[in-house]
């Protein structure tokens with residue numbers, strides 16, 4: 001007791017915030033809730049999550065990628081999260097890296113688990129009449145609940161070995177949906193620049209199940225490709241890295257324009273630049289559609305340290321989100 005009191009006295013000076021402006025997104029309401037925790041369940045894409053956090057698509061088929069993937073899948077199983085694999089393109093060529101992606105046995109059948117392929121590969125298989133190879137990948141090989149298609153024209157534009165899209169991605173998606181006929185679920189995402197209003201509007205009118213924002217503000221593949229290239233030409237391309245849409249901007253558009261539309265029975269993975277549970281809570285609370293928040297880099301940086309570090313981070317995410325659910329309200333929604 002005396003020790004605790006002494007700590008309070010010693011730490012008080014250090015506790016004063018540098019900025020006097022509190023987080024403007026929330027009202028803090030200390031009177032209106034108790035501490036008692038009831039574990040909540042979040043229904044998403046036909047499955048039940050223990051916490052509305054999505055492990056956004058990352059890696060596979062490279063050194064250490066398998067270890068990281070298995071760690072991420074173990075975290076999903078432990079905390080009840082959903083997971084999208086990184087691009088599974090390599091599995092279309094060989095099974096050399098199958099173990100990196102074979103995570104259904106780790107994550108279990110109760111939680112959402114999705115394969116991932118680039119729009120360029122879908123286009124190629126479509127033009128070669130080989131789309132059934134995607135079905136085999138999603139179903140037989142990976143036992144996934146569905147497929148995430150990543151649409152990344154800005155990244156491909158800058159990649160030395162980048163793919164060239166022969167037809168607009170929307171058309172490829174629509175033709176893939178015709179082929180699919182709802183046999184498994186379909187999600188479309190960007191990789192860190194997000195989608196503009198016209199693209200979102202068109203996507204909402206397709207029969208996909210969910211959109212992952214992969215918005216601007218976090219990992220930026222335009223900048224990554226420019227750094228990777230390091231040519232004289234590349235150094236002048238940096239302005240491209242500032243192009244895109246933030247998660248908040250995209251959500252505002254979806255809420256204002258699309259949530260009431262009768263054909264828009266979609267779910268959202270709100271991702272791209274999400275730093276912590278407060279960002280996640282804010283955006284998920286504001287969304288008019290069933291939503292989770294997604295993280296890529298934040299999870300990767302902890303997984304690269306250790307499994308314990310990753311688990312500590314996620315456990316704190318859940319704790320913080322629960323606190324927010326009890327004691328914070330979104331400012332705009334206050335009467």
Ligand SMILES: Cc1cc2nc3c(=O)[nH]c(=O)nc-3n(C[C@H](O)[C@H](O)[C@H](O)COP(=O)(O)O)c2cc1C
Pocket residue numbers: 056057058059085086087116149150189190191192214215217218219271272273274294295296297298300
């Ligand atoms: C190392 C790394 C690899 C990634 N690889 C893929 C990928 O294969 N497929 C994909 O759809 N997105 C990929 N992404 C993009 C993420 O899924 C996510 O959309 C993006 O990083 C923005 O989220 P963040 O700001 O939380 O990192 C990758 C991201 C990282 C950091």
